[in-house]
Amino acid sequence: MFRARCLLRxxxxxxSAPCPRQRPAARxxxxxxxxxxxxxxxxxxxxxxxxxxxxxxxVLFLHVNDGSSLESLQVVADSSFDSRELAFGxxxxxxxxxxxxxxxxxxxxxxxxxxxxxxxxxxxxFPFKYKERHPLEYLRQYPHLRCRTNVLGSVxxxxxxxxxxxxSFFKPSSKIKVPEENFFNIPVFLTVSGQxxxxxxxxxxxxxFTFGPTFRAENSQSRRHLAEFYMVEAxxxxxxxxxxxMQVMESLFKTTAMTVLSNCPKDVELCHKFLAPGQKDRLxxxxxxxxxxxxxxxxxxxxxxxxxxxxxxxxxxxDLHTEHEKYLVKHCGDIxxxxxxxPLVLKPFYMRDNEDGPQHTVAAVxxxxxxxxxLFGGSLREERYHxxxxxxxRLGLTEAYQWYLDLxxxxxxxxxxxxxxFERYLQCILGIDNIKDVIPFPxxxxxxLL
Numbered sequence: 001m002f003r004a005r006c007l008l009r010x011x012x013x014x015x016s017a018p019c020p021r022q023r024p025a026a027r028x029x030x031x032x033x034x035x036x037x038x039x040x041x042x043x044x045x046x047x048x049x050x051x052x053x054x055x056x057x058x059v060l061f062l063h064v065n066d067g068s069s070l071e072s073l074q075v076v077a078d079s080s081f082d083s084r085e086l087a088f089g090x091x092x093x094x095x096x097x098x099x100x101x102x103x104x105x106x107x108x109x110x111x112x113x114x115x116x117x118x119x120x121x122x123x124x125x126f127p128f129k130y131k132e133r134h135p136l137e138y139l140r141q142y143p144h145l146r147c148r149t150n151v152l153g154s155v156x157x158x159x160x161x162x163x164x165x166x167x168s169f170f171k172p173s174s175k176i177k178v179p180e181e182n183f184f185n186i187p188v189f190l191t192v193s194g195q196x197x198x199x200x201x202x203x204x205x206x207x208x209f210t211f212g213p214t215f216r217a218e219n220s221q222s223r224r225h226l227a228e229f230y231m232v233e234a235x236x237x238x239x240x241x242x243x244x245x246m247q248v249m250e251s252l253f254k255t256t257a258m259t260v261l262s263n264c265p266k267d268v269e270l271c272h273k274f275l276a277p278g279q280k281d282r283l284x285x286x287x288x289x290x291x292x293x294x295x296x297x298x299x300x301x302x303x304x305x306x307x308x309x310x311x312x313x314x315x316x317x318x319d320l321h322t323e324h325e326k327y328l329v330k331h332c333g334d335i336x337x338x339x340x341x342x343p344l345v346l347k348p349f350y351m352r353d354n355e356d357g358p359q360h361t362v363a364a365v366x367x368x369x370x371x372x373x374x375l376f377g378g379s380l381r382e383e384r385y386h387x388x389x390x391x392x393x394r395l396g397l398t399e400a401y402q403w404y405l406d407l408x409x410x411x412x413x414x415x416x417x418x419x420x421x422f423e424r425y426l427q428c429i430l431g432i433d434n435i436k437d438v439i440p441f442p443x444x445x446x447x448x449l450l
Contacts (some may be wrong), residue, residue, distance in 0.1 A: 025095045031068035033098060039108040041097040046073060046110060047118070049148065050090050052130060055082050062086065062115075064094060067147075070154055070266045074101065077112035088130045089121030089148070133274070136437045143441050151274065154267035155438055158260055159426060163211070165259035166232055166422075169252055170209045193419060196350075196404065198235035199381060202415050203407055209234040211422075219445050223434045226423065228443040235417035242363050242380060245416045246338050249367055249376050250291050252420070253336070257287060257429050268430065276431025282370060283429055285334060291367070292337040296320075297359065299328055299339050306331075316359070317343050320366075325373035336369045349391045350404075352380040352416075365418075369428045378418025385409060 025045040033046060048066030055061075060082050063072035075094050086092070093116045101109040127142050128134060128149055139146040146152045194210040201208045214231040232252075239245060261268055261283075272280045294302070303314035303324055312321045320328075320339070329337060341354060342364040351362040367376035382388045385408040392398045392405070426438040436442035 028098075029068040030064065030066045030071070030073045033073050033108060033110065034069060034071055034106070036098060036108050039098045039100050041099055043095070043113075044098050044110065045093060045095045046075075047093045048073075048091070050086065050088055050092060050121075053086055053088065055079060060086075062092075062094075062112075064092060064110075065153075067153060067157075070150065070157075070270060071106075074103075074106055074109040075112050075115075076109055077115060081112065081115050083117070085117040085120045086115070087121055087123045089123055089126045089128075090117055091119040091121075092117055136275070136432075136434065140436060140442070147440065150270065152437075154264075154270045155426070155430065155432070156440065157267045158264050158271070158430060159438065161260050161264050162256055162422075162426065162429075165256040166211060166252070168259070169255050170207070170234070193231070194233050195235070195417060195419065198233060198417060199350075199404075199407060199415070202235040202237045202417075203411065203413075206237040207234070223436075226435055226439065226442060227445065229435075229439065230422035231419050232422055233417065233419040235415060237413050237415045239380065239416045240414045242340055242365055242416075245378055245380065245418065246291070246293065246340075246365060246367075249338075249365075249378065249418055249420075250336075253291075253367075253375075253425070254287055256425070257283065260429065271430040271432065276433075279431030282334060282431070286336055286370065289335045292332050292335055293340060294328075294332075294337060295340055296342045296361070299324075302328060302331055317345065319346060322373045325366075325368045326371075329368050329370050329373075334370045336367055336375075338365050338367055340365045342366075347379070349388070349395055349397065349401075350379075350381050352382045353387055353391075363416075371431065371433075372424050372428050375424050375428060376418050376420045378416065380414070380416040383408060383412045383414050385412065 023043060025043040027045045027047070030046060030048060033044060046064055046066070048064040050062055051065045051072045052063040053061070056079070058079050060077040060079050062075040062077065064075055065072040075096070094110060094112050095114040096110050096112040098108055099111050101107060103109075123130070127145060134149065136151070139149060139152065147156060193214065194212070198208050198210060209232065211232045212230065213228055215228050217227065234248070236245070236248065269280075297316065299320065300314050300316050303310070306327060308327060310321075310323050310327075312318070312323065314320075314324055328339070329335075340363075341361040344353065344360045344362050347362050347364050351364050354361045354363055363380040365376075365378050366374050369375045382391070385405065388408055389398070389405060392401055398405075423435050423438050426432065427435055430438070432438055
């Protein structure tokens with residue numbers, strides 16, 4: 001009560017005392033305001049949405065958030081500002097003085113001089129309620145509104161930070177970002193990868209990458225599949241070993257995760273605390289250990305010796321299924337594991353032939369991670385003209401891929417690359433069980449709400 005009276009006197013003194021002409025209020029973000037270390041009454045303007053409102057007899061407290069941070073900015077105002085339009089979810093513009101807060105919960109607060117309701121919100125009709133923790137399954141029903149919740153806000157800020165970190169990872173090495181084509185005058189199909197285009201570019205630039213949406217008409221509604229998702233793909237010239245390729249993959253995983261942890265600690269903490277208890281320790285375990293490497297042949301032997309009964313019986317020459325991938329990661333101590341040298345018959349024509357017998361393999365690699373399974377897929381590419389020509393001929397693809405053979409005829413070099421599913425990466429570091437909760441607008445079989 002004492003604090004409320006002091007605030008009331010200060011607010012009324014500010015509004016009644018004659019003052020020299022004031023400078024226009026500088027617009028700041030909530031994150032920027034909260035980051036001020038020594039507030040001295042600077043006049044600022046904050047725009048955002050009301051996350052909570054509490055009215056006392058003489059003082060009104062609002063918490064305003066603009067999406068720039070998990071934390072909201074406390075606004076303190078005279079009770080005369082109170083109105084029905086000031087409600088949970090309403091958008092507002094607040095002008096006032098940024099001052100040091102007497103509360104230990106925040107460093108600063110905004111002493112309001114003017115509050116304007118930009119857009120009112122009917123709190124009773126709004127599907128999300130103040131202080132109620134809604135299940136992720138419930139939030140999925142409202143793809144147009146769920147970004148306003150704390151949990152989706154945190155996920156999307158992490159997504160944004162991870163996107164920036166990935167671009168930053170590639171940028172220092174003078175890698176060239178390749179745009180995806182959006183305009184055609186011939187019959188085309190939905191793209192499932194930009195890899196072949198990257199191989200073209202790698203004939204002129206030694207390191208290239210692309211990062212954008214990918215479409216796959218896969219009839220699956222599993223927790224790790226989407227029809228539209230984002231893919232990070234890279235191609236590196238003069239690359240002669242899988243070991244070198246795996247070093248880049250591991251470095252990308254760890255560098256991006258460390259950047260996210262450094263720049264979004266509270267958002268990551270929210271996800272780990274409320275959505276995935278124990279994930280903080282699991283992530284630290286992944287980051288501090290070197291990733292393991294086993295061959296496909298070794299992986300099959302491990303699965304054959306497992307006491308677990310699998311839906312799909314493991315055998316050499318068969319694909320590894322999700323149940324196999326997750327078991328292998330657990331077998332390896334919940335450390336990400338590279339599986340290398342897959343059977344030639346399982347992989348596409350462009351992967352480099354190991355020329356080993358009798359079990360014929362190619363220089364392919366998948367990275368398996370806890371909770372998700374396959375995250376990265378990559379390989380060395382077949383740069384030897386005669387071997388590639390023979391393989392295309394056996395598959396009846398020579399005419400369609402004559403341009404691809406040309407890349408080997410004119411200045412071919414050893415090269416390799418990989419792709420990483422971005423949403424699966426977010427699942428892995430945040431511990432979020434369903435891939436539909438790490439993308440703004442999930443699109444999958446029989447569902448395209450927006």
